[in-house]
Structure formats: structure tokens, C-alpha cells
Amino acid sequence: MTSQTGAQPLVAITHDPIEIAALLAAVSHASVGAISTFLGTVREVNDDRPVTGIDYEGYEPMAAREMQGIADELVTEWPGLRIAIVHRLGTLQVGDVSVAIACAHARRAPSADAMRRAIESLKVRVPIWKREHYVDGEWTWVDPTNAAAPMKRRP
Amino acid sequence: MTSQTGAQPLVAITHDPIEIAALLAAVSHASVGAISTFLGTVREVNDDRPVTGIDYEGYEPMAAREMQGIADELVTEWPGLRIAIVHRLGTLQVGDVSVAIACAHARRAPSADAMRRAIESLKVRVPIWKREHYVDGEWTWVDPTNAAAPMKRRP
Amino acid sequence: MTLPVLLFASYADAFGARTVAVPVTMPCTVADVVLAMRSIPGGEKLPAKPLVAVNQAYAKPDAPVHAGDEVALIPPVAGG
Amino acid sequence: MTLPVLLFASYADAFGARTVAVPVTMPCTVADVVLAMRSIPGGEKLPAKPLVAVNQAYAKPDAPVHAGDEVALIPPVAGG
Numbered sequence: 001m002t003s004q005t006g007a008q009p010l011v012a013i014t015h016d017p018i019e020i021a022a023l024l025a026a027v028s029h030a031s032v033g034a035i036s037t038f039l040g041t042v043r044e045v046n047d048d049r050p051v052t053g054i055d056y057e058g059y060e061p062m063a064a065r066e067m068q069g070i071a072d073e074l075v076t077e078w079p080g081l082r083i084a085i086v087h088r089l090g091t092l093q094v095g096d097v098s099v100a101i102a103c104a105h106a107r108r109a110p111s112a113d114a115m116r117r118a119i120e121s122l123k124v125r126v127p128i129w130k131r132e133h134y135v136d137g138e139w140t141w142v143d144p145t146n147a148a149a150p151m152k153r154r155p
Numbered sequence: 156m157t158s159q160t161g162a163q164p165l166v167a168i169t170h171d172p173i174e175i176a177a178l179l180a181a182v183s184h185a186s187v188g189a190i191s192t193f194l195g196t197v198r199e200v201n202d203d204r205p206v207t208g209i210d211y212e213g214y215e216p217m218a219a220r221e222m223q224g225i226a227d228e229l230v231t232e233w234p235g236l237r238i239a240i241v242h243r244l245g246t247l248q249v250g251d252v253s254v255a256i257a258c259a260h261a262r263r264a265p266s267a268d269a270m271r272r273a274i275e276s277l278k279v280r281v282p283i284w285k286r287e288h289y290v291d292g293e294w295t296w297v298d299p300t301n302a303a304a305p306m307k308r309r310p
Numbered sequence: 311m312t313l314p315v316l317l318f319a320s321y322a323d324a325f326g327a328r329t330v331a332v333p334v335t336m337p338c339t340v341a342d343v344v345l346a347m348r349s350i351p352g353g354e355k356l357p358a359k360p361l362v363a364v365n366q367a368y369a370k371p372d373a374p375v376h377a378g379d380e381v382a383l384i385p386p387v388a389g390g
Numbered sequence: 391m392t393l394p395v396l397l398f399a400s401y402a403d404a405f406g407a408r409t410v411a412v413p414v415t416m417p418c419t420v421a422d423v424v425l426a427m428r429s430i431p432g433g434e435k436l437p438a439k440p441l442v443a444v445n446q447a448y449a450k451p452d453a454p455v456h457a458g459d460e461v462a463l464i465p466p467v468a469g470g
Contacts (some may be wrong), residue, residue, distance in 0.1 A: 020175065030199040036270070037192045040390045043261060044185040053370030057319055058389070059382055060365035087389060094185050099390050106198060108470075112271050115191070119263060119390060127363070127382075129319035140234050141320040142388040195470045212399050213469070214462055217446035242469060254470050263390075274470060282443070282462075283469030284399035296400040297468040 010084035018097045020143045027050050027082040027104035034108035036115035040099040042092050049133045056089045056098060059127040063087065066126045070118055074103070078110040085118060087128060089091075098130075118145050160248070163237035166223045168215050173241050173252045182237040182259035189263035191270035196256040197247045201297075205290040211244045211253060214282040219243065221281045225273055233265040240273060242283060253285075311336060313343060313375065316382035321360070325352035333374070340364065341371035343381060360384070391416060393423060393455065396462035401440070405432035414455070420444065421451035423461060439465070 010026035020039070027035060043056050071083045082104040092098055101118045105111040123144070133139045165181035175194070182190060197209050226238045237259040247253055254277065258269040278299070288294045312331040322328050332346045340362045347353045361384035362369050368384070375381060392411040402408050412426045420442045427433045440465035442449050448464070453463060 017307075020179070024175070025195075028196070028250065032196055032250075033198040034194060034366055035194040038263070038267065039179075039190040040191075040263070041187055041190060042182070043188040045261075056389075059316070059318055059366075059384070062363055062382070063389070065366050077389045094181065095187075106200075108193070108195070108274060112193065112267075112274075115265050119267075123387070123390045125368075125387065127318070127384050127387055129385055130388045131319070141323070141385065142318070143386045145386045155390070179424045200406055211469075214396070214443070214446075214464070215461070218469070220446050278467070278470045280448075280467065281469045282398070282464050282467055284465055286399070291453055296403070296465070298466045299468055300402070300466045 009071065009082075010066065010086065011071050012086050013058060013064050013067075014086055014088050015090045016088070018088050018100045020097075020100060023084040023086060023100050023102040024036070026084040027102045029082060029104065030085060031080065031106055032082065032104040033106050034111040035102055035104040035110040036108070037103070037114050038099075038119045039097050040096060040119070042094050042096050044094045049132075051094065052133045052135055053094065054092050054133070056092060057129050057131070057132040058085075058087070058089045060089070063126050063128055067122065070121045070125070073121075073149045074114045074118060078114050079107060080108060081105050083114065083118065085122070087122070087126070089128070107122050157232045164226065164237075165241065166219065166226050167224075167241050168213060168219050169243050170245045171243070173243050173255045175252075175255060177240060178239040178255050178257040181239040182257045182272055184237060184259065186261055187237065187259040188237065188261050189258040189266040190257055191263070191266040192258070193256040193270050193274045194252050195274070197249050197251050197253060199249045201287060204287075206249065207290055208234075208249070209247050209253070209288070209289045210286040211242075211247060212284050212286070213242070213244045215244070218281050218283055222277065225280075226277045229273060233260060233269050236260050236265060236269050238269065238273065240277070242277070242281070244283070255309075311377065313377075313379075315343065315347065316380070318382070319385045321356070321383050321385050324355040325350065336375075336377055338375050339371065340369050340373045340375060340381075344371070344376055344383075347383070356383075360361060361386075391457065393457075393461060395423065395427065396460070398462070399465045401436070401463050401465050404443075405430065406433040416455075416457055418455050419451065420449050420453045420455060420461075421454055424451070424463075427463070436463075439470075 067085045084102045087099045102113040222240045239257045242254045256273045260266040363382045443462045
């Protein structure tokens with residue numbers, strides 16, 4: 001479906017730091033005029049609470065399948081699109097990159113639109129969860145469907 | 156106006172290869188949750204003509220001012236935005252990066268929207284020109300306002 | 311028979327396990343599996359309509375479940 | 391007096407120079423400068439309404455031009 005020429009398509013779950021250069025290399029090609037990328041990073045504050053780190057957990061084989069599904073759907077919508085998606089799992093610190101997406105196309109509009117669609121789709125369908133740790137020692141499994149009243153526990 | 160904390164804002168014209176890592180470093184910060192980037196690259200074909208390379212020329216001081224103006228306007232629209240814009244001039248080969256933009260924000264929507272606006276604004280107001288060289292030896296100053304009938308000359 | 315169901319994140323915390331053995335009568339549906347899980351300690355913490363995956367793909371409540379299927383309960387996702 | 395006007399890209403090719411000395415009478419406007427350039431060899435290749443920058447900022451046709459201003463003709467831009 002994706003049939004990218006040149007470098008292999010890169011859709012993966014990793015437990016190691018994400019190498020942006022590897023994503024760019026995977027989508028680069030002489031036919032490409034625009035590469036839009038998205039990086040998700042761990043920030044120091046969420047919902048006004050200082051965050052010390054995040055544990056990312058995934059249903060790994062299904063997460064990889066859903067990510068590949070997103071990639072295939074976007075390539076079907078924008079022929080010629082070259083896409084890479086890598087999500088990191090494990091314990092991340094503030095500033096670490098949790099997810100990286102690169103979308104390359106001959107023209108900038110498909111490149112940017114596909115990048116945006118990829119991250120939005122990833123956030124609603126890829127089975128990955130994050131537990132935020134706060135400076136006061138509490139932690140929470142983040143529930144985007146219930147942001148006003150997150151499940152909060154003490155360890 | 157931009158008042159980015161941490162690394163210095165990075166808005167520049169360069170004649171050297173663009174280092175993506177430098178842009179990411181310039182916009183990274185503990186407050187950042189999303190970094191959207193755009194890379195423009197020289198592609199092998201434009202308007203169905205095989206391209207061998209592009210000469211980029213700029214009115215350098217005004218180009219730098221316009222780029223800074225774009226950055227300032229976007230930071231005004233999205234407070235907390237951290238932005239880097241670097242455009243390369245000189246002779247570029249197929250695959251080379253001509254322009255790189257990085258937009259970092261606490262949240263992904265402002266990050267992605269600002270990135271898109273930055274490249275669209277750059278393309279309409281920053282005084283930079285490109286001369287495409289074709290395999291048949293002809294070359295053209297690209298005129299996006301007159302795409303159907305570009306000025307074509309023999310050297 | 312008992313069907314092993316995979317648990318993650320807040321659901322694994324609720325049941326105190328990464329996998330729970332759910333008593334079901336075959337043939338059954340996704341909804342039957344969820345209903346049976348409500349009688350297991352921790353099941354009272356499940357939401358009204360938890361997402362379920364069968365063989366690593368999202369499955370609707372009326373989807374069939376067969377012996378040998380890989381069944382997982384999917385908490386609200388929060389990747390990215 | 392003569393006003394030096396900066397040229398770039400296709401306009402530099404049209405005039406065969408990176409700068410052209412344009413005869414003008416002060417005080418004058420951007421439109422006056424453009425009009426004077428049409429009488430210089432190469433000026434016939436200018437479009438009907440070329441963009442002009444004064445002191446590195448876009449300027450409208452009725453904007454004033456003073457001695458010592460940095461004036462440039464801006465061909466259709468094609469960055470990115």
C-alpha cells in the first residue's frame with residue numbers, strides 16, 4: 001500500500017530515544033519538495049500541575065498496527081506521500097520526544113495536512129497510555145476523554 | 156517582542172547547509188509540548204521539467220527583516236510560541252533543504268497552525284528568488300504569480 | 311471456559327493484573343465478555359462502555375469472540 | 391539628481407546590472423521612480439506594477455522617496 005521507493009517506510013514503537021534524522025532519512029527522496037514533521041515532547045506542566053516525568057505504556061502489537069493503518073490511509077488519500085511515525089514507550093523526562101511524525105510530499109499542502117491528520121488520528125486510536133508523575137508524588141493515568149476529573153491516586 | 160526564554164531566537168539567512176538540530180534546539184524548552192517543523196527541499200521535477208539544481212538569491216537584509224516580522228506577528232497571535240526560521244541562499248542540488256521552520260508551543264494546534272502560516276507568509280512576502288536549471292541547459296527565474304507562462308531564457 | 315483478557319494502564323490497576331481470566335460460554339460476543347468482567351473484583355471500576363480489541367483491532371459490542379482470540383480491554387488512549 | 395535603485399533576479403537580468411542610477415527630481419514618490427525607470431534600457435521589461443521596497447520595507451506607489459533612501463525593485467518572490 002505505502003510502496004515508498006528508496007528508504008524503507010518507518011512506522012515503529014521504540015523504547016529508545018527517537019532519532020529525528022532517521023525519520024527524515026526515511027521520507028527523503030528526489031521527488032520530495034516539502035517535509036512536515038511533528039514532535040510531541042514532555043512538558044513541565046499539565047493542567048497547571050508541575051510534571052516530573054511520564055511513563056508511556058502501549059499495547060505494542062496493536063499500537064504498531066494502528067500506526068501502520070494511519071500511514072496506509074494517508075498514503076491512499078495523498079498518493080506519493082512518504083510517511084514515518086515513531087512512538088516511544090517507557091519512562092520519559094521533561095523535554096524528551098515521545099512521538100515523531102514526518103510527512104514528505106512533492107507539495108507543501110499535502111505534506112502539512114497529512115502531518116496534522118497523522119497526529120490527530122494517533123491521539124484518538126493508537127492504544128498508548130501515559131501516567132504523569134507530579135512533584136507532590138501523586139500520579140495519574142491521563143484520560144483525555146475526562147480531562148476535568150482525571151483519575152488520581154497516590155502510589 | 157518574541158522574548159523567548161532559554162535559547163536565542165533563530166531567524167536567519169545562511170549560505171551553508173541548514174542544520175535541523177540547531178532549529179530544534181532553538182525552540183526547545185521545558186514549557187513545550189509540540190514542535191511542528193517544515194522543510195522545503197529541492198525536488199527533481201517542477202512543472203514536468205527535470206531540474207538539476209536551483210540558485211537562490213535574496214535581498215538579504217530585507218529578507219531577514221521580513222522573516223523576523225513573520226516571527227513577531229506569529230508570537231503576537233500565539234503567545235508562548237517559540238519560532239525559528241532559516242532560509243538558505245546559493246546554489247542547491249536536488250534534495251538540499253532550502254528553508255526550515257520550527258514552531259514550538261505548549262499545545263499542538265498553535266504549533267502546527269503557526270508552522271503552516273509561517274511558510275505561507277514566507278512564500279508571499281520574503282524577497283528571495285530562485286532560478287531553476289533544467290537538464291536541457293535552460294533556466295528560469297521562477298515566478299509563482301505567472302506559473303502558466305514562466306520567463307524562460309537560454310543562458 | 312475462561313477467556314484470557316489483556317489489561318493495560320488504569321484497567322490493569324483496577325484489576326490488579328495484566329491479564330484476567332474471564333468465565334464465558336461460547337459462542338459469545340464482546341458485550342458478553344465485558345458483562346462477565348463486571349462480576350470480577352475490579353470490574354466495578356470499568357466505564358459504561360469500555361473499548362475492546364479482538365485480535366488487535368477495535369471490535370463492536372456485538373462482534374463475535376471465538377476461543378483462541380486475543381481479547382484486550384482498551385482504556386481511553388493518551389498517546390502522542 | 392540620480393537615485394541608485396537595487397535590482398535582483400529577473401530585474402537585474404533585464405537591466406543587465408545589480409544597481410541602476412535613476413534620474414529623478416526630488417521630492418518624488420515610488421511611482422515617480424518606477425516611471426523614470428521605464429525610460430532606461432531594460433525598463434520596458436518591467437511589469438505594470440512592480441513591487442518596490444524603500445529602506446527594506448514594501449512601499450506603496452504614493453510613498454515618498456527621499457535622498458539617501460535605499461530603494462529596491464522586488465521581482466515576484468519565490469522563496470521557500
